[in-house]
Amino acid sequence: MVKKINQNEFNSMDKSGVSVIDFNATWCGPCKMLAPVLEELSEDMAGKVNFYAVDTDENPELASQFGIMNIPAVVLLKDGQKVDMNVGFVPKPALADFINKNL
Amino acid sequence: MERFDIAVIGTGPAGLEAAITAKVRNKTVLLLGQKTSSDKVSKAHQIQNYLGLPNVTGQDMSKAFLDHAKEMGVEITDDKVNAVYSMGDYFALQCHGGDYEAKSVILAAGMSAMKPFPGEMENLGRGVSYCATCDAALYKGRTATIVAYSPEDEEEAEFLAERAASVTYLPQYDYNGSLGGNITVVPKVKPQSIEMTDGQAVLKTDVDTYSADGIFILRAQVAPSQLVPGLTMDGNHVAVDRNMATNIAGLYACGDITGTPYQYIKAAGEGNVAALSAVSYLAELAKK
Numbered sequence: 001m002v003k004k005i006n007q008n009e010f011n012s013m014d015k016s017g018v019s020v021i022d023f024n025a026t027w028c029g030p031c032k033m034l035a036p037v038l039e040e041l042s043e044d045m046a047g048k049v050n051f052y053a054v055d056t057d058e059n060p061e062l063a064s065q066f067g068i069m070n071i072p073a074v075v076l077l078k079d080g081q082k083v084d085m086n087v088g089f090v091p092k093p094a095l096a097d098f099i100n101k102n103l
Numbered sequence: 104m105e106r107f108d109i110a111v112i113g114t115g116p117a118g119l120e121a122a123i124t125a126k127v128r129n130k131t132v133l134l135l136g137q138k139t140s141s142d143k144v145s146k147a148h149q150i151q152n153y154l155g156l157p158n159v160t161g162q163d164m165s166k167a168f169l170d171h172a173k174e175m176g177v178e179i180t181d182d183k184v185n186a187v188y189s190m191g192d193y194f195a196l197q198c199h200g201g202d203y204e205a206k207s208v209i210l211a212a213g214m215s216a217m218k219p220f221p222g223e224m225e226n227l228g229r230g231v232s233y234c235a236t237c238d239a240a241l242y243k244g245r246t247a248t249i250v251a252y253s254p255e256d257e258e259e260a261e262f263l264a265e266r267a268a269s270v271t272y273l274p275q276y277d278y279n280g281s282l283g284g285n286i287t288v289v290p291k292v293k294p295q296s297i298e299m300t301d302g303q304a305v306l307k308t309d310v311d312t313y314s315a316d317g318i319f320i321l322r323a324q325v326a327p328s329q330l331v332p333g334l335t336m337d338g339n340h341v342a343v344d345r346n347m348a349t350n351i352a353g354l355y356a357c358g359d360i361t362g363t364p365y366q367y368i369k370a371a372g373e374g375n376v377a378a379l380s381a382v383s384y385l386a387e388l389a390k391k
């Protein structure tokens with residue numbers, strides 16, 4: 001499951017392990033298409049990787065904190081530290097590779 | 104939403120042949136492109152090596168292609184494809200006129216003369232973007248430069264300007280619009296290169312240099328790897344194997360988009376192969 005979070009929830013949540021944050025917006029076409037792909041990956045990788053989604057329109061400061069200039073952007077965190085980022089839609093196998101190579 | 108067996112993008116010889124072959128094999132086909140086939144065909148002076156059509160003019164060839172397609176019950180949907188998303192067991196096609204779904208896709212969109220600016224691809228997603236409406240939320244209080252190629256882009260500029268602190272708009276067409284407010288229109292300058300300096304996207308032109316938080320390039324035609332995110336390229340062309348298969352399962356490419364020689368008969372032949380490969384793929388898909 002991909003959990004939708006806001007700025008406050010991000011600040012207070014447990015960030016240990018590997019987390020994937022999908023920065024999106026409701027009016028962004030590629031973001032809408034990427035959402036179900038992330039949903040599937042979150043099932044495939046359950047227990048290994050935590051999946052979150054952030055609406056950049058509602059949480060501009062969180063987006064700016066991670067240097068997001070274009071969306072959809074998938075940020076990969078290890079223990080709360082940004083280690084990699086992928087911008088734009090990618091098919092499921094490519095996104096799985098992107099996450100796996102950082103595990 | 105109806106999910107077509109095969110969506111064919113492009114109405115030149117590759118796309119038309121692919122659609123005809125798919126029809127022969129009883130597949131449902133969505134053919135996207137121009138009702139007039141391809142300008143590259145109709146504007147050709149004379150073609151001497153197309154089997155069965157000796158010394159044909161471009162216009163006559165175009166007519167022969169369209170008549171053949173019509174006879175086979177192939178209809179052309181006049182629409183422009185913005186993006187093709189590989190969703191696993193199907194594809195989502197976002198077009199100007201609406202959205203479509205297909206189980207497989209044949210890319211026959213030809214070669215565009217479009218060349219990215221130096222620095223454009225390197226900074227894509229890191230200050231350079233093709234979708235102003237997507238990224239508008241991130242530009243609250245920030246500045247942006249837009250390189251625009253059509254009057255339709257003015258709407259996107261206005262959407263972005265509602266959120267951004269200021270927008271510099273560089274129309275690459277005869278501008279007759281009425282953009283105002285925090286949008287500065289600078290017509291008749293030619294962009295030359297892009298670089299990122301201290302977090303600023305710097306656009307060099309033949310006249311001046313424009314610095315902003317981000318640059319949006321709104322071209323009518325995008326590179327195949329932008330049209331289909333995740334697509335593997337071989338230089339300027341789509342990488343394919345002998346079956347016209349790309350790196351994405353269910354996605355095939357044919358015609359000029361796969362590389363030289365840029366010949367009509369080669370394009371048509373590849374269209375035939377691509378359609379038959381898509382038919383095999385559909386048979387495999389149905390077994391799952």
